[in-house]
Amino acid sequence: MAAPSHTTSYYAASANDKNIRPALSEQITADICVIGAGYTGLSTALHLAESGFKVVVLEGSRIGFGASGRNGGQIVHSFSRDIDFIEKHYGKETGTEMGKMAFEGGKIIRHFISKYGIQCDLKEAGIFAACNAKQLQEMESKKQLWEAHGHTQLEMLSADSIQQHVGSTRYEGGLLDKSGGHFHPLNLVLGEAAALESLGGVIYEDSEVTRVEEGGKAKVHTKNGCVTADFVVVAGNAYLGGLIPKLEQKAMPCGTQVITTAPLSEAQQKELLPQDNCVEDCNYLLDYFRLSGDGRLIYGGGVTYGAREPSKIESLIVPNMLKTFPQLKGVKVDYAWTGNFLLTLMRLPQFGRIGTNIYYAQGYSGHGITSSHLAGKVLSDAIQGQAARYDIFASLPQYPFPGGRTFRIPYTAMGAWYYNMRDKLGV
The missing domain is CATH 3.30.9.10 (D-Amino Acid Oxidase, subunit A, domain 2)
Known part of the structure; x- marks a missing residue:
């Protein structure tokens, strides 16, 4: 079977690390199993590994295969909906607390680059x-x-x-x-992967997750292997597919x-x-x-x-x-x-728990570079028992798109057309 490959991007062509990690082919255990080797997954994994946890990351394709390795490479602060919107719709306290986190993601990126010597063409x-x-x-x-x-x-x-x-x-x-x-986004995520591995973390590529069993010890299954872990972090975002149906309904x-x-x-x-x-x-x-x-x-x-x-x-x-x-x-x-x-639907990230030990973060709505790195820190803290900041995100309502899968694309396209016309008219 051919190894999974990146898309036809400039980033893939100029990647610093073209090594392919092996696929999972056995039954193993870990403290934490992370699904997805993008910014959310690797930021979470790296923060946890820095705290001494044994972390395994399962990637269905290649490290940074999704948005983390394809994006515009810009450090843009806050969230896709800004602090004033959050305060207006969810209250002053929520707006204030999210405002405290709105500029942290960029600092985390710079911290990783500096601490681990990541070569990714950072410019200011x-x-x-x-x-x-x-x-x-x-x-x-x-x-x-x-x-x-x-x-x-x-x-x-x-x-x-x-x-x-x-x-x-x-x-x-x-x-x-x-x-x-x-910066070069794929080289950043590859550098974060190397940093995780330097701390004892293990990444398996070509290891698409087929099933997650809930329980006191969760079991994360791939085609040829399984990870038994105390905690699972679901970080597949737009490339999660139908693995967790209840998450698929909430975003597009x-x-x-x-x-x-x-x-x-x-x-x-x-x-x-x-x-x-x-x-x-x-x-x-x-x-x-x-x-x-x-x-x-x-x-x-x-x-x-x-x-x-x-x-x-x-x-x-x-x-x-x-x-x-x-x-x-x-x-x-x-x-x-x-x-x-x-x-x-609300263009705000979706954080939450499934059962007691499966955590997820997704749906940055085009504002994911800094938000995903923040998510990794917040997820790591929550798993270690410091969940106050995670619970602020988790408290935000998570609405399904109206009309379900059949109508969410045309509804969203009509909304995009409306706002595009407003931009063109300057109103």
Whole structure:
């Protein structure tokens, strides 16, 4: 049987570690069994291993195969719904407590990179780019909101000053977050995997979980093996499939597309992104872009419901890229790929327990890089008996999509169309 492989991404082609871990083929025991070797699973596993637990991670394909190895690689703080939304809908106390955690994920990422010497092309600072006056006003409100919760490394950019960071006339201004940043996402998750292994953790690839038996000691079955563990962490997110039906009903996989150009000259790089910051615009169906460590432009965006062929991805994303950077007309695209993230109805993460010893975290709704690393720390603390922060997330309502599996895609597509039209009209 052929070994599982990554998608046709620039990240996979430039991965630091192309070693394949063996599949599980025996009956073993562990303190913790983690399902999924992405950011949520490995952040959880690494935090637990640092506390002395014996951790086994089961990955159905390759480390970072899902969104963790395919995303835009940007450190963006808070959650897909911001702190003010949380406070309005779930109360001031919940908003305050989640506000205390909203900027922790990026610190965890930097801590792992520094502590374990992870080589992932980390660069500093990110920009929220406003496409119209309404969005610029929203960024001013975001700055005030985040500063009220202790995050002060922010600077408003005018239409003139944003051009010192982005070589495009597309934007009315923006918000510079000096504590944001960008990196090679697959090399980060591979570095986290190596760090876990250095602490005695074990990762099995090509080991799709077929069944989880609840009980005082949970049993996690694969095709050719089984892990008996005191605790299980379900961290498959959009790639969990139908393993846990009650989780599948609560969220919907959605796709985003990314392209990577051929390497650009130094002059081109300076023209496009003079400060080498990453950028995302403020549209509902947003575009995001940055320069890679070897000087390529990585450009992504949009939302789809199902996979796309690379040729289709290029035809969808290149027009957006040229709208932002018309000077790139004719540039060669070397890589194009898609990947799924998990969308929840309220666009907030879903944490919870199944029985007494099976924990899950999922549904970051396009805001998963920092949120998943935070989730790993919060999950680790909960398993060690410090569940206060975990229970804040777990207390948030988890609604199924209306209409079940049959209608959740058309309903969500209609909602996306509505917000896309609002973005285009600037209202």
